Amino acid sequence: MKKGGICAVALCLALALSPALAETYVQPGVFSITGPDGWSVADSLLMNESAPCVSIEMGYYPEQADFNLFSADADAFQDYANRLLVRYADRSGQYLGVVYSTDSSIPFILIGASDASGPFLYAETMARGWAIGLRCYAYQDATFTTYRALTDTEKAQFEQMLLTFTPIR
Known part of the structure; x- marks a missing residue:
């Protein structure tokens, strides 16, 4: 198991012992997002005590420094969605739709996919070259090695x- 995987498992175990309160994750100077009631937030991982985990990833792409998914025209938006699906083609990626945050109308392209660990959902947006991705999955059992289908x-x-995603300006 990779070091990152060990850290994620340790964090999942630690969060499983945490009280079930909705918490807000804040990436300083970038965004905040709130997990549903009963989900816990720590570092880059959101976890529901009864199963789902959401890992938050950020990556900078300097070649897209002037691109914002929220202001993209229809063709540029579709091009970005197509490129995202190409990235997930080897994981049976399927386009599921777009979810817009309530307050800021930030679009997240939502896909369903599956890898060696099992099925998961992935949502991504792009702003000023920063890709923000959220991967939602639920472990099959306490071995933390395979995912089960999300309900x-x-x-x-x-x-x-x-819907709670809010950029910090």
Whole structure:
């Protein structure tokens, strides 16, 4: 297991012992996002005590420093969605739609995919060259090695969480 995987498992175990309160994750100077009631927030991981985890990833792409998904025209938006699906083609990536944050109308392209660990949801947005991605998955059991399919309720909770995304200006 990679070092990052060990850290994620340790964090999941630690969060499983945390009280079940909705918390807000803040990436200083960038954004905040709030997990649904019962989800905990720590570093780059959101976890529901009864299963789902959401890992938050950020990456900078200097060649897209002038690109914002929230202000992209229809063709540029579709091009970005197509490139995202190409990245997930080897993981059976399927376009599921777009979720817009409530306050700021930031779009997240939502895809369903599956890798060696199992099925997961992935949502991504892009602003000024920064890709912000959220991967939602639920472990099959306490071995923390494989994912199980998310329930419809868990999928809805993940989409509800995306609605709370707020950029920090």
